[in-house]
Amino acid sequence: MINVINNSNNPYFNLALEEYFLKYKDLKDDVLILWQNEPVIVVGKNQNTYEELNFEYVNSNNIKVVRRLSGGGAVYHDFGNLNFTIIETNSNIHKNDFSFFALPVISCLSKLGVKASFSGRNDILIDGKKFSGNSQYFCKDKLLHHGTLLFTSDLSMLSKALNVKKDKFECRGIKSVGSRVANISDFVNDKISIKEFKDMLLGSIFEDRNEKAKNYILTDxxxxxxxxxxxxxxxTWKWNFGKSPKFNYEKEMRFxxxxxxxxxxxxxxxxKNFKIYGDFFEENTIEELEALFSNKRFDLIEIKTIIDGINISDYILNINNEDFVKMFL
Structure with missing residues (x-):
């Protein structure tokens, strides 16, 4: 594995850097990038940006907005949050195995006397509170896995900037984002800086793979x-927001x-203008699925025929055909 040195805090640059090493730069080895952003909301590839943010708050506090390659939900980054990206050259080894990438994080925290655990589909928790969310993206034979690590983030900014849907929390008896997230630093007895934590995590990741750290410095x-x-x-506005036409049919369901x-x-x-949004993870690109319904009759028999001819879980991970049909009822 090669550690790419990246000292940029520009979220547009940092998300572009991920894609560059995934699609255009081949170091002939797995890649690790540890990075931090200035305040920004990072939305998932398949989300409607306008529905995820408190725009008045985001604009008045100069919080940037950028879309990432991978699926999942919107997250808030600031200088108190550490991000890690791992690009594997063989996507079949750990495809959709989020727990594997949580192991070096959990191991690093154990050395600080903090007990963490992997939970759900993509979270890492301490005492039942989330401090890390993870996501993946696949490109040909490569896998990109990245995750957030709340260390000393401003959690009040997080809760105000994200326009969190009530059904995501109230249906589970949780009142707010703040009641279910926490900073790592709150659980560390011997106070350390985020820079010290970053160095410890770097060592833990290479130790977990039984490798010595190798560094790569960006060229001009x-x-x-x-x-x-x-x-x-x-x-660009096109990538981060895109056109949002007025829809005359919409339905949302939680699975x-x-x-x-x-x-x-x-x-x-x-x-017309058929779009699929959500915080789900995709297998094949969601645009391929959307195209199957474009210019088709809004007729349940025809819609079911289209769905019967494919496997929905090939596009929306862990959603079956029967559930997807309900979206049209």
């Missing part, structure tokens, strides 16, 4: 190409695998 050419990705994608929302216009009985 690397930075130029990453900046081009920022200019053409990650820094064990996450929330799924479909929105569309129905014009002269035909489906």
């Amino acid at each position: 050419d690397d930075i130029k190409k990453i900046d081009e990705l920022v200019e053409n994608k990650y820094g 064990g695998a996450g929330s799924v929302s479909i929105k569309m216009n129905v014009l002269d009985g035909f489906i």
Whole structure:
């Protein structure tokens, strides 16, 4: 594994850097990146940005907004949050195995006297409180796994910036984001800085793989190409917000695998502008699934025929065909 040194706090650059090493730069080895962002909301690939944020608060506090490659829900980053990215050259080894990537984090915390555990589909907890959320993205034969680590984040900013849907928490008897998240530093007896924690985690990840740390420093050419990705994608309104047409049909349902929302216009009985949003994880790209319904009749028999011809879980992980049909009822 190679540790890519990245000292940027620019969220557009950092998300572009991930894609660069996933798709365009091959170091012939697995890649590790530890990085921090200035205050920003990072939305999942399949989410409707407008529905996830408290825009008045985000704008007045100069909080940036950027979309990532992977699925899952929106998260808040600041200088008190440490992010880790691992890109594996063989995606089949740990595909959808979120618990594997939690192990070095849990091991690192145990050395600080903190007992952490993996929970649910993609969280790491301390005393039942979440401090880490994880997500994955697949590209050809590569896997990108990344996660957040709340260390000394401003949790009040987190709860105000994210426009959290009530059904996500109230249906589970949880009153607010603040009641279910926590900072790692609150549980560490010997106070350490986030820089010291970052160094410990770096050692833990390489120790877990029985490897010695190898570093890679970005070249001028690397930075130029990453900046081009920022200019053409990650820094654009089109990628981060996109067009949000007025939909005349929408339905949202929550499953064990996450929330799924479909929105569309129905014009002269035909489906237009069909979009799928949610904090789910995708297998194949959701755009492929959306295209199957575009310009088709809004007719349950025809819709069921389309669904019967595919496996929905190939697109929306852990959602079956029967559940997806209910989205149209």
